[in-house]
Amino acid sequence: MSDQNNHEDIREGVRKLCLDFGSGYWQRCDRDRAYPVEFVEALTRSGYLGALIPEQYGGVELPIGAAAVILEEIHRSGGNAAACHAQMYTMGTILRHGSAEQKARYLPGIADGSIRLQAFGVTEPTSGTDTSSLHTTAVRKGDRYIVNGQKIWISRAEHSDLMLLLCRTTPIDQGRKRSEGLSVLLVDMREIPPAHLAIRPLRTMMNHSTTEIFFEDMPVPADALIGEEGKGFQYILSGMNAERILIAAECIGDAKWFIDKAVSYANDRVVFDRPIGKNQGIQFPIAKAYARMRAAELMLREAARRYDDGHNPGEEANMAKLLAADASWEAAEACLQTHGGFGFAEEFDVERKFRETRLYQVAPISTNLILSYLSEHVLGMPRSY
């Protein structure tokens, strides 16, 4: 990849922004399970969150490779973009499938941050990975939909104005395929009376502002429907490549942070009168993690290149997410082991990043489901579920 595609100017800009949010800042947010308001505000002001929105709607219209670099650098700095990364890509569903009126109404505000589209409501407690069996219903009554049901693990819902909600508009036994009766609603949560929408925070092993949401006869204007009724599953799937690429970039940023931190500690820490980094038992796991990170990074760049060239890089995007999540987890393990007892100390940040990067083995898609995708769609083996 040429230097031009490495987006050095963007990397430099994000690094500079992240200098204001050092380890003490992220430790405080983690300890209090607090939303990193100041960081999100700074990122919003910088315009980076509008990276993928076309210029005609007030965005910066950068290629996905550049957006990936923004998220990578945030993670590489020791921070975490999960508080706001969805603002960058959730709007893709509106951009690709929304009406001209919806795009004009929402995209400029999403680009300048005055409208927060941070919540993406797909997962339910009983359906889990099997999205097409979800139960939340939206029933058309005159000029409104009435929504009933429950979602779980919906991140940032308390810090978002809009939520992209996947729900069932055709009963499960009336569609030809289970995935056919699903629709996407763009719910403006600011307009919903609290009696119809309850958001409950879920405390997790890392600071992630995730929630469960209950809908009780929630009225949503009919013009909140994105695209056609019944096609919601395909609309959500169409955004998956972008999400995989961007999350893979966060993993690469984490892996680089762990590797830098491990190398530095291995060189500085003296035990038995010599740096611990002189021992191959310390060196080799870090070197291996580095090699794996570089390989994953190449796959990520290939996925981004194909995406920006207008292809549908399902294979590369999924492999990038898989390899990058594995690389960040391997680097996390090597980093923690290199630090010995200090790896567990809050002030070193290793334990926090270790908890944070573990998520990518499970969300937004689990490793097993990526392997199932590759087995079936790339290698041509039978569907396993």
Ligand SMILES: Cc1cc2nc3c(=O)[nH]c(=O)nc-3n(C[C@H](O)[C@H](O)[C@H](O)COP(=O)(O)OP(=O)(O)OC[C@H]3O[C@@H](n4cnc5c(N)ncnc54)[C@H](O)[C@@H]3O)c2cc1C
């Ligand atoms: C912190 C966090 C934030 C999240 N944010 C969001 C969000 O903003 N919006 C949203 O909609 N969702 C969100 N999720 C949900 C996330 O996408 C799901 O947790 C994930 O897709 C797995 O679903 P599940 O937890 O129901 O696991 P399950 O579907 O119950 O699966 C449990 C395990 O079984 C495995 N498994 C299931 N079926 C198969 C199979 N056929 N073959 C092999 N293995 C299988 C899975 O890989 C997994 O390891 C979030 C989750 C977390 C933890």
